[in-house]
Amino acid sequence: MPTVSQHVAVALARHIDHVFGVMGNGNAWFLDSLHRDTDSSYTPMRHEAGAVVAADAHFRVSGRLAAATTTYGAGFTNTLTALAEAAQAHVPLVLVVGDEPTSGPRPWDVDQIALASAVGVRTYTVGRLDAAATTVIAIEHALTYKVPVVLAIPYDVPTLEAGPVPVTDEPRLPAPLAPTGYAAAALERVAGLLADAERPLLLAGRGAWLAGASEALGALADATGAVTASTALGRGVFPDTAHDLGVAGGFGAPGAMELVREADVAVVFGASLNQFTMRFGELFSPATRVVQVDTAPTASHPRVGDYVRGDVRLVAEALASALAGRPSSGWRDRVDVAALRRYEQGEGVAPDGRLDPRTVAARIGELLPQDRVVVSDGGHFIAWANMYWPVAAPNRMVMVGTAYQSIGLGLPSVAGAAVADPEATIVLTTGDGGGLMALADLESAVRTAGSRGVCVVWNDGAYGAEVNLYGLKGVVEEPMLIPDVDFAALGRAVGAEGVVVRELADLDRLAAWTATPAAEREFLVLDLRVSPRVIAPYQHEVIRVNS
Numbered sequence: 373m374p375t376v377s378q379h380v381a382v383a384l385a386r387h388i389d390h391v392f393g394v395m396g397n398g399n400a401w402f403l404d405s406l407h408r409d410t411d412s413s414y415t416p417m418r419h420e421a422g423a424v425v426a427a428d429a430h431f432r433v434s435g436r437l438a439a440a441t442t443t444y445g446a447g448f449t450n451t452l453t454a455l456a457e458a459a460q461a462h463v464p465l466v467l468v469v470g471d472e473p474t475s476g477p478r479p480w481d482v483d484q485i486a487l488a489s490a491v492g493v494r495t496y497t498v499g500r501l502d503a504a505a506t507t508v509i510a511i512e513h514a515l516t517y518k519v520p521v522v523l524a525i526p527y528d529v530p531t532l533e534a535g536p537v538p539v540t541d542e543p544r545l546p547a548p549l550a551p552t553g554y555a556a557a558a559l560e561r562v563a564g565l566l567a568d569a570e571r572p573l574l575l576a577g578r579g580a581w582l583a584g585a586s587e588a589l590g591a592l593a594d595a596t597g598a599v600t601a602s603t604a605l606g607r608g609v610f611p612d613t614a615h616d617l618g619v620a621g622g623f624g625a626p627g628a629m630e631l632v633r634e635a636d637v638a639v640v641f642g643a644s645l646n647q648f649t650m651r652f653g654e655l656f657s658p659a660t661r662v663v664q665v666d667t668a669p670t671a672s673h674p675r676v677g678d679y680v681r682g683d684v685r686l687v688a689e690a691l692a693s694a695l696a697g698r699p700s701s702g703w704r705d706r707v708d709v710a711a712l713r714r715y716e717q718g719e720g721v722a723p724d725g726r727l728d729p730r731t732v733a734a735r736i737g738e739l740l741p742q743d744r745v746v747v748s749d750g751g752h753f754i755a756w757a758n759m760y761w762p763v764a765a766p767n768r769m770v771m772v773g774t775a776y777q778s779i780g781l782g783l784p785s786v787a788g789a790a791v792a793d794p795e796a797t798i799v800l801t802t803g804d805g806g807g808l809m810a811l812a813d814l815e816s817a818v819r820t821a822g823s824r825g826v827c828v829v830w831n832d833g834a835y836g837a838e839v840n841l842y843g844l845k846g847v848v849e850e851p852m853l854i855p856d857v858d859f860a861a862l863g864r865a866v867g868a869e870g871v872v873v874r875e876l877a878d879l880d881r882l883a884a885w886t887a888t889p890a891a892e893r894e895f896l897v898l899d900l901r902v903s904p905r906v907i908a909p910y911q912h913e914v915i916r917v918n919s
Contacts, residue, residue, distance in 0.1 A: 373533040377401040378409050379503035380468065380525060382537045385410035387511050388439050388466065390791055392417050392426035396443025398470015401530035403441065415787055415820060419812040420447050422784030424454035424520070425772055426816075427465040429788030432770045433745055435582075437464055437515060438788065444470035444527065448484050452491055453778055455520055459492035461775035464514035466523055471497065473528035488522045495522040500532045504540050512543035518582075548583070549667050551682030551690070558680045559687060562663050563694040565637050565678070571703045572598035573635035575620055577649075578605035579642025579666060580684045581766040586611055588688035589641060595692050597700035599707065601632060603643045604758050604774075608765040615704040618713045621649040622910025623758040627712035633657040639691075640664045642684040645673035648910065652917045715759050720876065722903030729753065729830060729902040731876065733760035736828065736898075739882045741797040745789045749782025749802035749810070750774055752836030755908035757801040757828075768796075773806075780809025786817035786825060797824050804831045804854050815866040818895045825895040826882070827868070829859045832904035839904060840911045841918060863897030870897040 374382075381402055384391075391414045395403055406412055417423045423440040430438035442448055448469045458465055472481040485495045496510040507523060514521045551559050566572055574593055576585070590611040593600050600610040601617040601624070610616050617628035624632075629651070632638075638660050643649060645664065656662055656675060663678040664671050665687045671679040680687055718730030733756035746761055748754055750773035763769040770789060773781040782802040789798045798821045802810070807829050817825060830836075835852045843849040860870025871881045885896050907915075 374535065374537050375401070375405070375530065376498060376500055376503045376525065376532050376534045377405040377530040379534050379537050380498055380507050380523070381405035381410055383504040383507040383540050384439060384466065384468070385412035386540065387508070387543065388412065388437050390415065390430060391439045391441055392423045392430070392787065393441035394418070394420050394423055394443070394447065396447050396470070398443035398445070398447060398527060399441045399468060399525070402468055402525060415791060417784060417787065417813055417816050419784070420450035421454040421781070422787070422810070422813040422816060424451045424458065424465065424467060425781045425784040426788035428454065428458045428463045428772055429747060429770050429785040430792045431463050431465060432772070433767050433789045434792035435767065436792070437466070437511065439466040439468055441468040444472065444484065445480055445482065449482065449487065452487060453776065454781060455488065455493050456491035457773055457776040457778055457781065458520040462518040463520065464518050465520045466510055466514055467520060468523045468525065471524040471526050474526045475528060484522070484524065493520050493522055495524055497524045497526065498529065500529060500534050503534055504538050508540045508543060512545070515543055515545055548683035548686055549681070550686055551680060555681045558678060559682070559690055562639065562678055562680055563691055565661060565663065566596050566639065566691065567695060567698055569596065569637035570701055571634055571636045572596045572701055573632060573638040574598045574600045574641065575602065575638060575643060576600070576606050576609045576641040577603040577643025578766055581606060581609050581642070583642060583684040585641060585685035585688050588685050588692060592688050592692040592695070595695040595698070595700065597702045597704050599631065599635070599704045599709065601628070603649045605771065606643060606766050607758070607769050608763050615709055617709060619758055620655060621651055622913050623755055625713045625715050627714065629655070631707060631712055633660070635660050637661045638663065641688060642666060645675070650675065652913055718906070722906055724903050724905055726832070726901050726903040727873070727875070729756050729900070729906050730760070732873070732879070732900055732902060733757065735876060735879050736882065737761045739879060739886055740799060740826070741886050743795065744768065744797040744799050745770065745793055746799045746801060747772070747782060747785040747789050749800070749806040750777065750779040751803035751806050752840060752908060752911060753801065753803045753830035755910050756830065779803065779806035782806055783810035783817045784813040787813065787820040790821040790824065797826065800827045802827065802829055803836065804829060804833065804857055804859070805835045807859060808854070808857065811862070814862060818863070818866050818868045822895055823890040823893045827863065827895070827897045829897065829899050830902055831857065831859060831899050832902050834904045836904055837911065840907050840915060844915065859899040860897055863895070868895040868897045870899065872899045872901065874901050
């Protein structure tokens with residue numbers, strides 16, 4: 373007779389094609405059923421946080437829901453930082469965990485429902501009579517609200533007989549939000565603003581990508597003659613790169629950001645306009661009329677003057693239709709966008725004798741395979757990949773950790789991305805601090821990405837953001853420093869090729885790696901010995917605001 377574990381595994385496998393996890397006694401029966409009774413594939417991770425991170429990255433790359441699984445207690449509490457990141461980044465996933473028995477907590481149990489709730493995550497607990505249905509409800513909740521959920525299996529429930537596994541319905545998801553009523557009137561007003569604009573700008577974020585709005589935004593840009601730009605999470609969302617300024621905000625090129633301030637009308641699609649995108653209030657000029665399009669009940673930034681609530685794709689299509697046949701502003705044809713989005717190339721070697729990270733980043737951007745997915749840890753170094761490594765679409769640049777301002781989630785992101793896109797080269801960009809935090813899943817990264825994987829470690833011997841923010845204020849720097857770590861050797865210890873890069877010529881190894889057929893090479897770890905004294909432009913903005 374099928375058990376509760378079989379009900380959960382079979383129901384989950386009908387809607388999720390991959391599970392990442394760490395096995396323990398709280399999820400052993402679930403994993404047994406997943407293996408025996410379903411076709412769903414499973415990737416073991418080496419740290420519980422890594423299981424959630426991998427499921428998170430999998431969705432960001434593929435758009436397909438994945439699951440994570442851990443045991444109860446310490447296995448569950450190890451996931452909390454990764455759960456908080458997924459919740460704040462609005463990434464759906466399902467975390468299947470063991471929990472205290474229905475008879476009550478044991479001496480070592482903690483209130484897992486309260487802990488999950490504290491980081492914004494809802495828990496669904498299965499029972500003997502409702503395991504399959506509860507599993508589908510949890511999936512439906514995750515997809516509807518774009519959040520992680522916890523699916524808990526009490527310790528005394530997994531092996532209980534539950535009868536035949538029922539046929540469950542597909543999760544019911546809401547239809548795209550069409551603008552009606554006041555939103556329709558606001559849309560008409562925005563169409564008028566764009567028709568009269570002399571210097572229109574379209575800015576799009578990850579929400580536009582998730583809504584499938586790229587083609588519609590391209591048509592709107594053509595109809596208005598608008599210059600385009602994106603948030604860091606929306607890079608590549610506009611199909612026409614010739615008139616695109618690249619990333620907006622602290623990662624933006626100086627010339628491009630100057631042009632943004634010349635816009636008389638800026639329409640923002642699917643972007644929250646956080647402090648970094650807004651350059652702490654300096655992105656737009658006081659004279660710019662700012663319009664926001666999103667599905668949230670209200671505008672997300674006080675700088676927004678007009679708000680249209682609706683699905684980004686539907687609104688963009690409606691605006692493009694309303695403006696079809698009208699004269700274009702022609703603004704984008706009067707500016708040299710390619711020149712404006714250039715970045716400084718650095719000095720090669722910084723005054724302290726270590727490599728200038730700008731020069732290294734530019735060179736690596738030239739050498740990496742074009743078919744790549746970049747996954748990023750958090751830390752000061754996040755600027756370099758965002759500034760110097762172009763990506764083809766928003767799902768080709770994954771930053772797990774930035775929503776919650778965490779570091780140490782980079783290495784397990786490789787596993788999620790590698791499974792989600794089995795053809796692309798997976799490139800990790802991480803710092804030495806975050807790299808050491810995530811070291812347990814270096815082996816997971818090498819195992820899953822294999823010869824398609826590159827790990828780039830910005831090894832500056834410090835927690836760079838802290839040095840920049842507090843060391844410059846006179847706070848003692850010793851606790852912010854990291855003794856020299858040989859990441860190349862650590863990579864070799866788990867089956868990768870490791871290269872220490874002390875001069876630009878050492879990057880010739882990356883050029884040779886890229887030129888070598890995948891079957892003849894190994895996962896590559898590049899240990900970049902870069903200067904901690906070259907501060908990223910966005911950090912200068914943070915320093916200014918915090919001074």
